[in-house]
Amino acid sequence: MLKLLEKLTQIPAPSGSEERIHNAIREEIAPFVDEISVDALGNLIAHKKGNGARVMFAAHTDEIGLIVTFITDKGLLKVSNLGGVSAINALYQRVCFANGTEGVVSLDNTNLEDGKTPRLSDLYVDIGASTQEEAEKKVCIGDTAAFSGKFSTQGNMAVSKALDDRAGCVVLIETIKQIKSHTNDLYFVFTASEELGLRGAKAAAFTVNPDYAVAIDVTRTGDVPGKLEMAVRLGGGAAIKIKDSSFMAHPYIKQRMTEICEEKGIPHQFEVLEQGGTDSGAIHLSGGGVPSGCISIPTRYIHSPAEMIDIRDLEAAIRLAVSLIEKGL
Ligand SMILES: [Zn+2]
Structure with missing residues (x-):
């Protein structure tokens, strides 16, 4: 998993040039999904067929x-x-x-x-x-x-540029590989131009027309010196988003994620991010509205060449996403 994270973080893909990362993702997931396509805005959309409700997962491939x-x-x-x-x-x-x-x-x-x-x-x-x-x-x-910003690890810590949101991409890829059973009709969307205002996700949500949606992205932490007062900390587990400036998580999704974490013993914490948004902000407003949630990976120094995560939080996010799919929405 860390090799994959290193590989993905080091591919330069500023917003609008996401095609450079598509091959790497396609190679990883192709054996595990039914169809893969790329739309006009540069979203890579993978479909894993199921008979239940249609669920869209999203992680953005672009970087600042x-x-x-x-x-x-x-x-x-x-x-x-x-x-x-x-x-x-x-x-x-x-x-x-x-x-x-x-x-x-x-x-x-x-x-x-x-x-x-x-x-x-x-x-x-x-x-x-x-x-x-x-x-x-x-x-x-x-x-x-x-x-530029090289990838390195030290103990549980990983540092690199573009962990926002290649860490989320890795969560989706590992999730796709690890799912053992599912009933939901699953769409995994590696979205384009999130950093320019959630643009790819908006178009992809129109195409997929999901019943539920879950984004996977990084979030800030309140555990370093500074003015930001926030409960999320590195090493505290996968963050279940409750609110950011782009959306409020639907109570059903938040509750489902919480139950699953409690049942499976997955380390988790709750996130209220006062400034910042992610793909769910666009997806939940598409069509007649989509109940949406977000699994966040706590990250220090976001939008710098040395973003920092705790690998255990990444693993918790993968476990949560896999369990959510296996239990179903
Ligand atoms: Zn992001």
Whole structure:
């Protein structure tokens, strides 16, 4: 499982370029599902047939990144954000474009008052070009780049870029592999462009038209110094989401998840996330409304190149998803 997590986190797939991760996922799940398709927005949809209610599981394949807006006469790239990128997290990080071009995010402090926090507009990406012409041989306006950040483990801790949401993708993949029996008609959707406002999930929910939906994504934790007061902590188990800024979990799904965790002895905790959302936010509003829930993986330093999870929480999330499917919704 950790080998798979390493492999998936290291594939660059900023929002809008999710196709780069499709082959890796397809290879893993193909023997275990009935059909796999890719829709117009870049959602990879796997179907495992059943006779019961139609259930959609979703984990997003895209990650935050940068998009080139302008190339200066000195060959430096001005960039805008793809998803929730903060200048502080981006500064002095390495980025990688689809064609393999690498760059370093740096700061132009000409217009920045001393002591003020930089904005994205103060940053540029240096790809080692000295003129606009030289830069344009490697990069075009509109090209997108992902941050680099190697995968490593230490004890129960795993650190990498893009654990948001390759950790969720791994939960779905492992779940697909481990299910022994099911009655629900199952759709596993590896969604596109979540970081741009849940766009892929919205289209996929229209296509799948589920009776119930469960997203798998990372969530923040309140166990590090700072202003965020939140009950979720690393190592506390799979987080059963109750609310975030995009939706409220349906009481039936929340109750079903809780019962299963109690019955099976799966470590779990409850999550109320005051700022942030996930695919369930779009899915639950599709059609005439879809009772939805979310299994979250507690994660420190989200949207940085060094996101951190506890591997035991990931395992708990897999056990919960497998049990939910085997018991049925
Ligand atoms: Zn996410």
